[in-house]
Amino acid sequence: MPTLNDLKSGETAMIKEILDLDAATQAIRMGIAAGETITCIAKVPAGPTVVQHGGMELALGRDLCQKIEVVRQ
Amino acid sequence: MTSNPVLVNPDPHLCAGNGECHQPAQAIPADIQETIVLAGNPNVGKSVVFNALTGLYTNVSNFPGTTVDIPKGMLPDNRLLKDTPGVYGISNFSEEEFVAEKAILSGDKIINVVSALSLERDLFLTQQIIDYQKPMIVVLNQMDEAENKGLRIDVPLLQALLGVPVIPTVAVTGKGMSDILPQLTKAALGNPMTDCPDPEALRQLEDNPGRRLQTYGSRRQYVNSLVRQVVSQMEQGQHFSLSRLMGQLFLNPVVGLVSGLLVMLILYQVVGVWIAGDLVALTEETLMLGYVVPVIQKLVGSVIASNSPIYTILAGEFGVLTMSMQYIFGVLFPLILGFYIYISLLEDCGYLPRIAVLCDGLLNKIGLNGRAVIPMILGFGCVTMATVSTRVLTSQRERTIASIILAITIPCSAQIAVIVALMALAGGLKAWGIFIGMLSLIMIGLGTVLNKVLPGKSTSLMLDLPPMRMPQMKNVLRKTWVRTVVFLKEAAPLFILGSLLVSVMQVTGLLTLTERLLTPITVNLLHLPSEAAQIFIMGMVRRDFGGAGLFFLSDQLTQGQILTALLTIALFVPCIASFTVICKERGLKESALTLLGSWAVAFLIGGLTARLIEWTHIL
Numbered sequence: 001m002p003t004l005n006d007l008k009s010g011e012t013a014m015i016k017e018i019l020d021l022d023a024a025t026q027a028i029r030m031g032i033a034a035g036e037t038i039t040c041i042a043k044v045p046a047g048p049t050v051v052q053h054g055g056m057e058l059a060l061g062r063d064l065c066q067k068i069e070v071v072r073q
Numbered sequence: 074m075t076s077n078p079v080l081v082n083p084d085p086h087l088c089a090g091n092g093e094c095h096q097p098a099q100a101i102p103a104d105i106q107e108t109i110v111l112a113g114n115p116n117v118g119k120s121v122v123f124n125a126l127t128g129l130y131t132n133v134s135n136f137p138g139t140t141v142d143i144p145k146g147m148l149p150d151n152r153l154l155k156d157t158p159g160v161y162g163i164s165n166f167s168e169e170e171f172v173a174e175k176a177i178l179s180g181d182k183i184i185n186v187v188s189a190l191s192l193e194r195d196l197f198l199t200q201q202i203i204d205y206q207k208p209m210i211v212v213l214n215q216m217d218e219a220e221n222k223g224l225r226i227d228v229p230l231l232q233a234l235l236g237v238p239v240i241p242t243v244a245v246t247g248k249g250m251s252d253i254l255p256q257l258t259k260a261a262l263g264n265p266m267t268d269c270p271d272p273e274a275l276r277q278l279e280d281n282p283g284r285r286l287q288t289y290g291s292r293r294q295y296v297n298s299l300v301r302q303v304v305s306q307m308e309q310g311q312h313f314s315l316s317r318l319m320g321q322l323f324l325n326p327v328v329g330l331v332s333g334l335l336v337m338l339i340l341y342q343v344v345g346v347w348i349a350g351d352l353v354a355l356t357e358e359t360l361m362l363g364y365v366v367p368v369i370q371k372l373v374g375s376v377i378a379s380n381s382p383i384y385t386i387l388a389g390e391f392g393v394l395t396m397s398m399q400y401i402f403g404v405l406f407p408l409i410l411g412f413y414i415y416i417s418l419l420e421d422c423g424y425l426p427r428i429a430v431l432c433d434g435l436l437n438k439i440g441l442n443g444r445a446v447i448p449m450i451l452g453f454g455c456v457t458m459a460t461v462s463t464r465v466l467t468s469q470r471e472r473t474i475a476s477i478i479l480a481i482t483i484p485c486s487a488q489i490a491v492i493v494a495l496m497a498l499a500g501g502l503k504a505w506g507i508f509i510g511m512l513s514l515i516m517i518g519l520g521t522v523l524n525k526v527l528p529g530k531s532t533s534l535m536l537d538l539p540p541m542r543m544p545q546m547k548n549v550l551r552k553t554w555v556r557t558v559v560f561l562k563e564a565a566p567l568f569i570l571g572s573l574l575v576s577v578m579q580v581t582g583l584l585t586l587t588e589r590l591l592t593p594i595t596v597n598l599l600h601l602p603s604e605a606a607q608i609f610i611m612g613m614v615r616r617d618f619g620g621a622g623l624f625f626l627s628d629q630l631t632q633g634q635i636l637t638a639l640l641t642i643a644l645f646v647p648c649i650a651s652f653t654v655i656c657k658e659r660g661l662k663e664s665a666l667t668l669l670g671s672w673a674v675a676f677l678i679g680g681l682t683a684r685l686i687e688w689t690h691i692l
């Protein structure tokens with residue numbers, strides 16, 4: 001299963017699952033949750049991934065991205 | 074500023090303790106009729122709204138989470154308005170959220186500011202406040218930016234669905250702002266989400282992570298359905314947006330590196346060369362030493378004989394009156410002012426969060442995440458302030474690491490000025506290389522060790538990036554000015570205390586005694602003359618004091634000795650002010666360890682550097 005870390009800049013994907021309870025709780029408040037579609041707008045090499053969703057840009061650290069499973073669209 | 078009768082907490086950064094401010098605060102009348110709480114996500118324009126409503130300064134910045142303490146102001150009819158840190162929900166994931174939760178749940182009425190740009194995100198908090206059954210109104214801000222993006226928001230429908238008044242505004246131009254207070258009287262309870270538990274049950278849910286996520290999930294779905302009904306995208310297709318382009322660009326590592334270097338270079342040129350060199354030469358030498366100090370000496374001399382100990386204490390070499398005037402107004406004031414203008418600009422335009430993203434990977438290696446960039450950068454202004462701002466970090470573990478690194482390896486702006494000036498004497502570029510290299514090595518080493526030793530795991534970055542915006546000059550200047558004034562208010566008494574201490578020691582002969590006691594360290598370990606002990610004593614009072622003391626000694630020192638002394642002082646103790654704050658923020662045990670650690674590291678590295686320079690003849 002690909003994770004957020006595998007997305008390249010410009011790719012769109014649907015979030016399958018966030019495998020970290022605390023992170024999932026925090027993210028759902030901002031609108032990022034399983035079933036939502038996000039677009040990767042930047043990827044820092046060996047660093048965070050920046051996704052766009054609902055008028056918001058969110059940077060997620062590498063460790064966290066590893067725990068977010070996605071399905072490419 | 075301070076003459077404003079309702080100014081309560083001018084700058085959240087400078088306040089230490091849990092929501093308590095150690096700055097002298099103006100009194101709040103005892104007969105408060107009502108407490109109104111301003112709540113919202115970060116960067117929605119809450120501070121601008123707060124200012125407009127109270128006519129007061131508050132911290133307007135673009136970096137999520139720079140407001141940690143609670144600024145308060147008065148509204149007409151004895152109503153108290155409290156600002157809160159920007160949060161995404163009423164939970165307790167960080168200290169900021171804890172502070173906001175407390176304020177929101179205890180308020181009589183809530184003004185919830187939301188950004189029209191990101192309703193999907195913002196309305197979660199709105200709905201949560203409604204679910205907690207708090208009377209509220211919604212300020213729908215940044216309508217101009219939403220329009221530019223082609224978003225249409227059906228305000229009457231939103232108002233009907235939420236069941237609370239919704240006021241569309243453009244806070245920066247003042248549009249709609251005059252409607253806020255009149256609408257406040259119509260604050261309503263609103264419509265809770267489907268199957269909403271009662272407030273007490275909601276609060277208990279916060280302690281049950283699994284069920285909480287479930288409830289958040291239902292609220293998320295409810296909010297998403299609201300947004301689908303209310304928001305429509307007008308023009309299809311993306312039109313060109315400079316803000317968007319810039320935002321993207323600054324996330325590029327190459328652009329980030331180049332811009333970061335440029336930012337540092339400009340900082341060096343402006344603060345280090347122009348202000349520390351040219352301007353301070355004017356204010357310190359011409360103004361203070363040329364006019365003010367001689368006048369003080371004459372005045373004191375006309376009352377007290379100029380060879381008496383009292384005269385030495387008041388107006389001598391380290392005199393309370395003379396040295397304080399010279400440093401506070403001659404050196405510190407222009408420096409701090411310049412530094413804060415610069416940082417405030419970077420903060421207001423949305424540049425800092427993007428740097429935080431780029432630095433995240435590196436900071437992970439020392440147990441921190443990108444968020445730590447803000448305290449680190451603020452640390453170059455003043456470690457005291459930076460230590461307070463470590464509250465934006467999520468876990469206690471990260472706060473410990475950041476505080477220690479700040480106290481030991483980050484020189485403050487007052488010190489940087491002296492360092493810049495002395496570096497020219499110490500051998501220019503090569504000396505800079507050794508200096509920066511050593512500090513970075515220690516930072517990495519210290520961080521790696523702390524990351525290994527401290528229990529637990531640091532949290533991963535989750536940072537919402539605000540759009541890049543033109544900085545608002547008014548906000549930048551106001552923030553700079555208040556920060557500077559508050560800083561000086563805090564620094565001045567310590568300066569006076571410090572010079573009092575040193576001059577009393579001088580008069581009583583304690584200074585020479587201490588110098589002798591410290592010879593094993595100064596002479597044997599660091600290969601410096603014994604007078605160098607003065608530098609360390611003064612450095613304890615304020616870091617830059619030490620540097621300044623070094624200036625006086627510099628004609629007796631070799632280049633290698635100057636560099637050794639500089640490095641030792643840079644690593645040496647945090648000043649009294651920052652130590653006090655570290656104690657307040659991190660507790661006595663951790664502070665004592667930080668202090669002892671900094672001494673050990675400073676003298677060890679100092680001794681090492683001295684020998685390295687001697688053996689290699691590098692300078």
Ligand SMILES: Nc1nc2c(ncn2[C@@H]2O[C@H](COP(=O)(O)OP(=O)(O)O)[C@@H](O)[C@H]2O)c(=O)[nH]1
Nearest residue numbers: 115116117118119120121133134215243244245
């Ligand atoms: N274009 C536009 N910018 C705004 C508006 N309100 C606030 N801003 C800007 O948004 C940024 C964040 O505002 P601030 O008050 O610091 O947000 P806070 O974090 O909620 O306190 C600042 O750069 C403001 O100048 C608005 O209505 N329109």
